[in-house]
Amino acid sequence: MKVLIHRAYKSFNLNETIAWIKLISITGASQVFIQGLSFVGGILIIRSLPTNQYALYTLANTMLGTMSVLADGGITTGVLAQGGKVWQDREKLGVVLATGLNLRMKLALLSLLFSMPILLYLLHHHGASWIMTLVIAAALVPAFFTSLSGSMLEVTPRLVQQIIPLQKIQVGANLGRLTLLVASVFAFPLAFIAILAAGLPQIWANIKLRALSAQFADNTQKPDAEIGRQIFAMVKRLLPESIYYCVSGQITIWLISILGSTTSIAQVGALGRFSMVFGVISTLLSALFYPRFARLPSDSRLLLKRYVQIQAVVIIVSGAVICAVWLLSDKLLLLLGAKYAGLSTEVVLLIIGGGINFISGSSFYMCTSRGWVINPIITIVISIASISLGVMLLDISTLRGILIFNILVGLPTLLMHIVYGVRRILTVEQSGD
Structure with a gap:
C-alpha cells in the first residue's frame, strides 16, 4: 500500500493538475453557456410550435443527423487521425484538411440523393402537405451543407488546442440562432422557419472557422491522393457502421x-x-x-x-x-x-x-x-x-x-x-x- 501511495505521489504534478483544472473550468463554463443557448432555443421551438409542426421539425432534424453521418462516413475521424501525425506542420495539415473536405463533398451529394426521398415520404405520411413537405426539405439543405463544412473546419483548432477562439465562434453562432428564433417562430410557428433560423448562422460561423483554421493549416493546399487513400481506408471500415448507425x-x-x-x-x-x-x-x-x-x-x-x-x-x-x-x-x-x-x-x-x-x-x-x-x-x-x-x-x-x-x-x-x-x-x- 505504501508503495502505491509513493508512486501516486511521485506521478502527481501540482502545476499540471492546476493547469488542467483551469482549462477544464474555462472550457466547461463556455460549453455550458453555448449549450445553454442551444437549450433555450430548443425550448423556445418546443413551446412555440404546435405539436404537429414540432413532429415535422423532429423528423427533419433526425434526417439532418442521418444525412450528416452518411456524408461524413468516418472522414472527420480520418482527418483527425492523419492530422494528429502532422499537426505541427502547417502545409501538411493543410493537405490533410483539403483532402478531407474534398472527400466529404462527394459523400454529401450521395447522402442527399439517398436521404431526401425518405424524408419526403415521412413528412407527407405524418400530415404535411406536399408544398409544406418540399419547403421543409429545401430549408434543410443549407443547414446540411454548412454543418458539414463547420465540423470539418473545427478539426484544426481542436488539434492545435485553440479552444477559446473556437468557443467564441460557437457562442456567436448560437447567439445568432437564438436571435433569429426569437424574431421568427413567435410570428411564424412553422417547422421550416425554425429549421432556417437554426441553420443560417452557421454560414457566419464557417467564415470565421475558415479564417481560424488557415492560421494553422495552409488553405491553399490541394487534396493529396495518398492521404485520400489513407482516409478512405478508414471510411471503408467506418462507413458500414455509419450506415448502420443511421438506422440504429x-x-x-x-x-x-x-x-x-x-x-x-x-x-x-x-x-x-x-x-x-x-x-x-x-x-x-x-x-x-x-x-x-x-x-x-x-x-x-x-x-x-x-x-x-x-x-x-x-x-x-x-x-x-x-x-x-x-x-x-x-x-x-x-x-x-x-x-x-x-x-x-x-x-x-x-x-x-x-x-x-x-x-x-x-x-x-x-x-x-x-x-x-x-x-x-x-x-x-x-x-x-x-x-x-x-x-x-x-x-x-x-x-x-x-x-x-x-x-x-x-x-x-x-x-x-x-x-x-x-x-x-x-x-x-x-x-x-
Whole structure:
C-alpha cells in the first residue's frame, strides 16, 4: 500500500493538475453557456410550435443527423487521425484538411440523393402537405451543407488546442440562432422557419472557422491522393457502421415514426432536449481530450491510463445526470409546457438511454481518433441481434416501450466498444500502433 501511495505521489504534478483544472473550468463554463443557448432555443421551438409542426421539425432534424453521418462516413475521424501525425506542420495539415473536405463533398451529394426521398415520404405520411413537405426539405439543405463544412473546419483548432477562439465562434453562432428564433417562430410557428433560423448562422460561423483554421493549416493546399487513400481506408471500415448507425442510432425516432403517432414523435423530440446535457460533456471531450488522446505516443501503459481516466469521468458524470433527472423530472417537464406533462418516467428512461450511448460513444471516439476501427461485421451482428431481441420482447408502438427498447439496444454496443478499446490498447506495443 505504501508503495502505491509513493508512486501516486511521485506521478502527481501540482502545476499540471492546476493547469488542467483551469482549462477544464474555462472550457466547461463556455460549453455550458453555448449549450445553454442551444437549450433555450430548443425550448423556445418546443413551446412555440404546435405539436404537429414540432413532429415535422423532429423528423427533419433526425434526417439532418442521418444525412450528416452518411456524408461524413468516418472522414472527420480520418482527418483527425492523419492530422494528429502532422499537426505541427502547417502545409501538411493543410493537405490533410483539403483532402478531407474534398472527400466529404462527394459523400454529401450521395447522402442527399439517398436521404431526401425518405424524408419526403415521412413528412407527407405524418400530415404535411406536399408544398409544406418540399419547403421543409429545401430549408434543410443549407443547414446540411454548412454543418458539414463547420465540423470539418473545427478539426484544426481542436488539434492545435485553440479552444477559446473556437468557443467564441460557437457562442456567436448560437447567439445568432437564438436571435433569429426569437424574431421568427413567435410570428411564424412553422417547422421550416425554425429549421432556417437554426441553420443560417452557421454560414457566419464557417467564415470565421475558415479564417481560424488557415492560421494553422495552409488553405491553399490541394487534396493529396495518398492521404485520400489513407482516409478512405478508414471510411471503408467506418462507413458500414455509419450506415448502420443511421438506422440504429436514431432507431427510436424511425420506429415511432412508422409504428407510432405524430404526437409520439413530438414527445420523443421534446424529451430529447434534456439529453443535450450529454452534448455539453461530449463537446468538452471532443475539444480537450480526444485530440490529445490522438496525439499520445504509442505507449500502451499511458494510453490505457488516459483511456480509463476519461471513461471513469464519463461514467461518473452520466450517473450524476441520470440521478438528477430522476429527482427533478416533474420540474424539468414544466419547461416543455403542458403539452408534455405527465412524462416523468419517460424522461428518465430517455436519459438512461442517452447516458449509455454517451459512454459507448466516448470509447468509440477515443479509438477512432487513433485510427482504430472495430470490424463493422461484429458491430452490425451484435446490434441486429439486440434490436431483434428488443422487437420480440417489447411493445415498441408505445413511447415507454420504445425508450426501454433504446436502453436494451445500447447495452451490448456499450460493452463491445469498451472491450475493443481495452484490447486494442493492450496490443499497441506489439503492433506499433
